[in-house]
Amino acid sequence: MSQHQPSARPTPRRAATAPTAPGSPTAPTTVPSTRAVPPPPALTSVPDYLQQRVAFPSRPAPVPPRVITEPGRTRGVGSRLQTISSPRLVVALMTLCTTVVLLFGLTVATVLVQTAGAMQRAGHNAEQLVRVQNIESQLLRADALATNAFLVAGLEDAGSRRQFDEALADASTLLVEAGRAQPADQEALQVVAAELTRYAASAAQARANNRQGYPVGASYLGQASTRLRETAVPALEAAARANTGRLVAEARSGSVLLVVVAGTSTLAVLAVAGILLARRFHRTFNLGLVAAAVLVLVATAVAAGTLAAVSSRVDDLERAELSTVRHLSAARAGALDAKALESLTLVARGSGGAFEEAWQQQADAVADALEQAGTPDLAAAWQRHVEAHAGIRTLDDAGDWAAAVQAATADGPSNRTAQEFQDRLAPVLGGDVVQVVDRLGGQTLGLVIAAGLTGLLVLGAGTAVLAGLEQRRREFL
Amino acid sequence: MNRPARRRGRPAAILLALLLTACAPAYAPTPVPAPPASPTPTPVPSTSPRSAPDCEDPLASYAPPRSNPEPGEMPAGSTMAEIAARGRLVAGVSADTYLMGSRNPTTGEIEGFDIDLVKAVAEALLGEEDAYELRVITAAERIPVLESGEVDLVARNMTITCERWESIAFSAEYYRSGQKVLARTSSGIASPDDLAGRRVCAPEGTSSLERLRTELPEAEAVAAANHTGCLILFQSGEVDAITGDDTVLAGLVVQDPYAEVLDMEPLSAEPYGLGFNAEQTDLVAFTNRVLADRIADGSWEDSYDRWLRPSLGEAPDPPDQVYGR
Numbered sequence: 001m002s003q004h005q006p007s008a009r010p011t012p013r014r015a016a017t018a019p020t021a022p023g024s025p026t027a028p029t030t031v032p033s034t035r036a037v038p039p040p041p042a043l044t045s046v047p048d049y050l051q052q053r054v055a056f057p058s059r060p061a062p063v064p065p066r067v068i069t070e071p072g073r074t075r076g077v078g079s080r081l082q083t084i085s086s087p088r089l090v091v092a093l094m095t096l097c098t099t100v101v102l103l104f105g106l107t108v109a110t111v112l113v114q115t116a117g118a119m120q121r122a123g124h125n126a127e128q129l130v131r132v133q134n135i136e137s138q139l140l141r142a143d144a145l146a147t148n149a150f151l152v153a154g155l156e157d158a159g160s161r162r163q164f165d166e167a168l169a170d171a172s173t174l175l176v177e178a179g180r181a182q183p184a185d186q187e188a189l190q191v192v193a194a195e196l197t198r199y200a201a202s203a204a205q206a207r208a209n210n211r212q213g214y215p216v217g218a219s220y221l222g223q224a225s226t227r228l229r230e231t232a233v234p235a236l237e238a239a240a241r242a243n244t245g246r247l248v249a250e251a252r253s254g255s256v257l258l259v260v261v262a263g264t265s266t267l268a269v270l271a272v273a274g275i276l277l278a279r280r281f282h283r284t285f286n287l288g289l290v291a292a293a294v295l296v297l298v299a300t301a302v303a304a305g306t307l308a309a310v311s312s313r314v315d316d317l318e319r320a321e322l323s324t325v326r327h328l329s330a331a332r333a334g335a336l337d338a339k340a341l342e343s344l345t346l347v348a349r350g351s352g353g354a355f356e357e358a359w360q361q362q363a364d365a366v367a368d369a370l371e372q373a374g375t376p377d378l379a380a381a382w383q384r385h386v387e388a389h390a391g392i393r394t395l396d397d398a399g400d401w402a403a404a405v406q407a408a409t410a411d412g413p414s415n416r417t418a419q420e421f422q423d424r425l426a427p428v429l430g431g432d433v434v435q436v437v438d439r440l441g442g443q444t445l446g447l448v449i450a451a452g453l454t455g456l457l458v459l460g461a462g463t464a465v466l467a468g469l470e471q472r473r474r475e476f477l
Numbered sequence: 478m479n480r481p482a483r484r485r486g487r488p489a490a491i492l493l494a495l496l497l498t499a500c501a502p503a504y505a506p507t508p509v510p511a512p513p514a515s516p517t518p519t520p521v522p523s524t525s526p527r528s529a530p531d532c533e534d535p536l537a538s539y540a541p542p543r544s545n546p547e548p549g550e551m552p553a554g555s556t557m558a559e560i561a562a563r564g565r566l567v568a569g570v571s572a573d574t575y576l577m578g579s580r581n582p583t584t585g586e587i588e589g590f591d592i593d594l595v596k597a598v599a600e601a602l603l604g605e606e607d608a609y610e611l612r613v614i615t616a617a618e619r620i621p622v623l624e625s626g627e628v629d630l631v632a633r634n635m636t637i638t639c640e641r642w643e644s645i646a647f648s649a650e651y652y653r654s655g656q657k658v659l660a661r662t663s664s665g666i667a668s669p670d671d672l673a674g675r676r677v678c679a680p681e682g683t684s685s686l687e688r689l690r691t692e693l694p695e696a697e698a699v700a701a702a703n704h705t706g707c708l709i710l711f712q713s714g715e716v717d718a719i720t721g722d723d724t725v726l727a728g729l730v731v732q733d734p735y736a737e738v739l740d741m742e743p744l745s746a747e748p749y750g751l752g753f754n755a756e757q758t759d760l761v762a763f764t765n766r767v768l769a770d771r772i773a774d775g776s777w778e779d780s781y782d783r784w785l786r787p788s789l790g791e792a793p794d795p796p797d798q799v800y801g802r
Contacts, residue, residue: 153585184504191509214732215572215579216712219705234510242507349572349587349613399565399610405585 086280087476093273094469097292098462104266104296105458108259108303109451115307116447118250122314123440124181125247126322129240130433131178132185133329135171135192136236139199140336142167143225146203147343150210150221152409168200178239185242188235195232199224218347225340233337244326251314251440256307263300267293270465281472288468295461299454306450310443317439321432327373328429332422334366335382339418342389346396346405356393363389381424385417532639536748538649539758540800541766548604556760557602560629566602568595569614569628569752573705575728576784577634587611590724590784591632594651594751594768597776598630601767615703617682620644623754630764631752634722636684646757647750648764650796651777654722655743656688659729661711662737666718669741672696675717678707684747685721692744693720704729711736722747727788748796769798 084092145164149156175196179189202224209217270293277286341359345352363386370379388407392414396404408414551557560566570591571578578589596606612628619631623645634654637647658677660666666675673695679686681700689698699716701707707719708729719729719736726738751768753761771777772795781792 150582151585153581154583182504184506186506188507188509191512209732210582212732213582215575215582216705216708216729216732217582218580219573219703219709223706223709231512238510239507242504246504347613349611399567401610 087473089276089280090469090473090476093276094466094473097270097273097289097465097469100266100269101292101296101458101462101465104262105299105455105462107262108299108454108458111255111258112303112306112447112451112454115253115310116444116451118253119310119314119440119443119447122247122250123437125243125250126325126433126436126440128178128182128185129243129247130325130329131174131181132236132239132243133333135174135178136233136240136333137329137336138167138171138174139192139196139228139232139236140333140340142171142199142203143228144336144339144343146206146221147225147340147347148409148415150206150218151343151346151405155211156207157410164203168196171196182243184246185239188239188242191235192232195228195235199228199232202227222344222347225344229337240329247322248318251318252311256304256311259300259303259307263296263304266296267300270296277469277472286468286472288464288466288471290468291464292461292468295457295464299457299461302450302457303454306446310447313439313443317436321436321439324373324375325429325432325436327369328375328378328425328432331366331369331373331378331382332425332429334362334369335385335418335421335425338362338366338389339414342392342408342414346392346401346408349401359389375428378421378425378428381417381421385414385421388413388417532642534799534801535637535639535642535647536650536750536799537801538647538750538765538799539762539802541762541764541769545601545763545766548600548602551602556629556757557763560602560760564603564608566595566599566609566630567612567628568598568609569612569619569622569631569633570595571616571633571703572611572613573703574634574725575732576788577724577728578632579728587613590652590780591634593776593780593784594771595630595632597767597771598751598764602763615682616680619682619752623752626754629753629757629760633752634724634749635752636722636747637750638684641752644755646753646755646761648753648761649768649798649800650748650750651768652724652749653793653796654724654747654749656685656720656745656747657723657726657741657743658718658720658739659711659726659736660718660739662735664717666739668739669693669744672718676715677718677720678710678716679720680704680707683721684745688745689720708733708736720744723789724785727785731788765798765800772798 142164145160145167149160149164172193175189175193179186179193202220206217206220206224209215209220211217270289274286274289274293277289278284338359341355341362345355345359348355363382366382367379367386370382392404392407395401395407406412546552546557549561551561570587572580572587574589574591576589578587578591580587592611595609595611599609600606602608612622614622614628614631614633616633619633619635620641622628623631635641635647636654637650641647658666658669658672666672669692672693675696676699677689677693677696678699678701679689680703686698686700689696696718699707699710701710704719704721704725707716707721710716711719711729712733719726721729723738723743730736730738751764753764768777771780777795778792786792
């Protein structure tokens with residue numbers, strides 16, 4: 001390449017004083033071709049004295065077009081590039097190209113790193129979602145145990161009392177964890193925490209009164225159950241909705257478009273730089289710029305490909321495991337709520353129509369959620385519980401309240417099938433939760449690697465730009 | 478060559494560090510759902526007291542036969558025969574009115590002065606006193622369940638009034654109660670006059686609530702689902718007093734040692750009757766025979782002694798049985 005350089009060398013000097021035969025604005029495109037063909041010694045070979053003798057130049061002196069901006073002042077118009085000297089052009093292109101390549105690198109790295117962060121946060125949101133749904137389940141479990149124990153005459157069974165205490169303790173531990181994990185949930189969780197305290201107090205009061213044989217105990221429990229469903233459960237469901245929304249928003253935040261736009265713009269800038277160089281130096285390609293363009297292209301492909309892959313994996317996750325987690329959690333809470341409602345139907349003794357209606361709704365919701373989750377095993381287990389419940393209703397409707405209570409409490413078919421359902425559901429749900437969190441977190445690694453790789457490629461591109469242009473610049477030293 | 482590379486590295490490193498450390502976005506706080514209208518029953522706006530319809534004598538019920546048919550021999554086509562065919566008497570009762578009808582947490586059975594009447598009717602009709610099914614209803618549900626025929630009778634400390642006679646039928650009077658007021662001991666409430674500006678609770682859909690509004694208009698009336706609901710409000714300090722029949726208040730006082738019934742003239746006389754569907758007058762007459770027999774053979778007084786005597790003292794004379802409808 002370098003052997004042709006001399007031809008270009010004088011040009012800048014002349015360009016500084018008399019800007020330009022070549023860049024005559026009227027026929028810019030023809031100039032490079034005409035200048036490329038004729039022998040090098042064109043103008044410079046004419047001695048100065050010869051030029052001075054020309055009385056009437058064949059062409060008007062090449063004065064760049066100017067406009068009068070105000071009296072006595074003019075301003076040049078037309079492309080500045082044509083008036084700029086070659087070394088300055090090279091330096092300007094060097095700065096422009098490296099800056100653009102760097103900006104591209106920064107943009108892509110930012111998008112990738114931010115997407116990695118978003119995946120991590122999506123994972124955290126998934127954990128929070130599970131936590132919040134777990135709190136709801138524990139509260140409803142406690143209430144199901146309390147209402148069920150109330151149905152049994154006499155003192156409640158020590159085992160169910162212990163389970164009740166455990167459920168409330170679990171709920172309060174989870175509340176503290178959840179509040180710490182997501183500050184945005186704190187306000188909603190405070191409502192739940194306040195209600196949990198009130199519920200525990202009411203349950204204790206209910207027990208104390210029950211022990212003395214006072215019917216006001218039952219009223220305390222009934223009121224506590226109602227409040228729990230009117231206050232704590234809606235707040236927890238709002239938190240679950242909010243966390244699902246956050247999860248989805250984070251998981252979808254990676255922007256392939258931004259990367260592609262950044263890549264294309266960078267390539268465009270490199271191309272323009274290449275064209276300018278080619279015009280000025282009669283070179284078709286500057287190897288450095290070409291190499292840089294290839295590297296930028298690869299970096300764009302790597303980044304966009306990684307983001308697209310992540311997005312498709314997140315879509316899969318959302319369609320499969322995440323949706324299963326949501327549905328199974330809903331089914332779990334619904335089943336526990338249904339159990340409490342069944343007890344309340346019997347407590348109301350023949351006037352539990354409203355509770356039974358609520359039970360039906362809840363049972364349908366559970367069956368629906370299980371169908372959506374695509375878990376026929378669990379659906380079958382739930383169906384067994386529904387049948388047990390139907391048996392209880394038959395007994396109660398036939399007037400045999402005592403037998404209905406027996407079937408609904410202790411080791412009766414209702415409690416047995418409900419427990420079996422929960423036992424089967426727990427491992428499936430747990431497994432899916434682990435998968436969701438792992439998969440979301442797993443995307444982080446790929447994104448960080450892609451970010452590093454893009455960084456290296458961009459570094460290479462920058463170096464190539466500098467190397468390619470440095471070659472031109474050096475010719476003027 | 479080196480310079481640009483270094484220049485390039487520094488901001489990128491800083492930016493990366495910033496991205497990784499300070500990128501936790503502040504999410505919009507989770508919206509907290511509005512709490513249910515109000516956890517405690519709100520004061521019911523006092524309606525203009527309706528002029529109670531007049532009837533000649535609300536206490537007059539359907540005259541009973543001289544003797545009831547034996548169990549298993551109910552006249553064909555009668556309401557009693559229908560019940561006998563079903564095999565059990567269905568009664569609407571309270572499960573939380575201590576002493577009158579409440580669930581005993583130890584045995585799980587619903588028991589009380591009202592329940593004794595259900596047993597007596599079941600025994601007379603079906604030959605065994607356990608041949609009954611109880612439906613727990615609120616005070617406000619008493620008339621609807623009778624009108625719809627869900628229950629055969631309502632034994633839930635129900636006051637006989639002319640207004641109610643328009644939609645249902647009553648047995649003869651089985652107890653004469655009176656509306657009084659319960660307040661906290663040493664609360665400064667000693668007479669109904671002290672209730673001005675205080676919050677007083679009564680169950681929804683009861684004559685107690687209506688009487689509270691007409692007799693004590695200066696008091697702020699608060700409605701709850703039932704008397705135990707009132708007791709919860711009372712114990713949590715949300716109301717200052719509870720008004721209701723002395724029988725009901727006696728049951729509440731037993732459950733709360735810090736409550737006492739004011740020493741006062743009853744605001745009203747509350748004659749209790751069993752409620753029936755207005756069409757089933759044969760069952761009303763049948764039941765009136767049972768009630769009269771219970772007074773005659775001393776079962777009425779036994780039942781009173783068992784449930785109410787510890788709180789209300791010696792048994793009064795049983796109410797006169799008035800017929801003529």
